[in-house]
Amino acid sequence: MDRLGEAAFAVLMVIIINGYVALSDLNTGFLYIVVVNLGACLSWGAIDGLIYALSSSMERNNTRKKLIALKACVKGKNTTELVKKNINDTFLVNFSEEGKTAIAQDIITHVQDASISDNKVLTREEILGGLSIVGIYMTVGFLLALPFLIIPNKLLAWVISNGIGVAWVFGYGVKLGVSAGKNRWLLGSIMAVVAVLFLVASYVAWAA
Numbered sequence: 001m002d003r004l005g006e007a008a009f010a011v012l013m014v015i016i017i018n019g020y021v022a023l024s025d026l027n028t029g030f031l032y033i034v035v036v037n038l039g040a041c042l043s044w045g046a047i048d049g050l051i052y053a054l055s056s057s058m059e060r061n062n063t064r065k066k067l068i069a070l071k072a073c074v075k076g077k078n079t080t081e082l083v084k085k086n087i088n089d090t091f092l093v094n095f096s097e098e099g100k101t102a103i104a105q106d107i108i109t110h111v112q113d114a115s116i117s118d119n120k121v122l123t124r125e126e127i128l129g130g131l132s133i134v135g136i137y138m139t140v141g142f143l144l145a146l147p148f149l150i151i152p153n154k155l156l157a158w159v160i161s162n163g164i165g166v167a168w169v170f171g172y173g174v175k176l177g178v179s180a181g182k183n184r185w186l187l188g189s190i191m192a193v194v195a196v197l198f199l200v201a202s203y204v205a206w207a208a
Contacts, residue, residue: 008172011039011165015195016202018162034145045137049130056126063131066118071111080104164178169195
């Protein structure tokens with residue numbers, strides 16, 4: 001769902017750009033529209049990818065520090081309470097106190113066997129994850145710019161490009177509804193309406 005969400009945000013961004021660049025001035029060159037779309041996707045994808053890589057690194061190193069601290073005080077008197085406090089930051093927070101205590105004691109039993117990751121600023125997986133986000137943005141930008149490259153009528157290309165974008169956001173809303181256990185069609189429709197409102201708002205804002 002995370003990667004689908006990235007694609008949905010990229011679609012919304014391209015829709016906003018299309019609302020201004022592609023429609024506000026019908027004399028705008030086709031190549032210019034494509035370049036603006038891809039340039040925006042590259043810029044925001046790079047920012048989003050960097051944020052992902054750095055946040056993943058911070059989370060990994062924070063976990064590493066907690067594990068080192070836990071290994072150091074495994075025989076201390078308050079070790080069980082320390083582990084239970086960290087459990088509260090996970091989905092295990094909804095367990096009963098007895099359940100948390102049992103889990104904490106089990107963790108303490110096996111913590112010495114846990115391996116500690118290397119102290120790196122960024123790992124290969126984090127870098128590749130950031131680059132994959134850039135790739136998602138660029139792919140979305142290219143696919144939604146494609147109608148402007150192959151259809152000579154700009155208005156028709158604009159309709160097809162944004163139609164595909166709205167359909168994608170609708171599909172993402174449906175997937176989100178299924179994942180959240182909510183009404184998938186309602187959530188998909190809401191997401192599609194939001195995409196259309198973004199399109200209209202961008203055109204109105206830039207044309208004013």
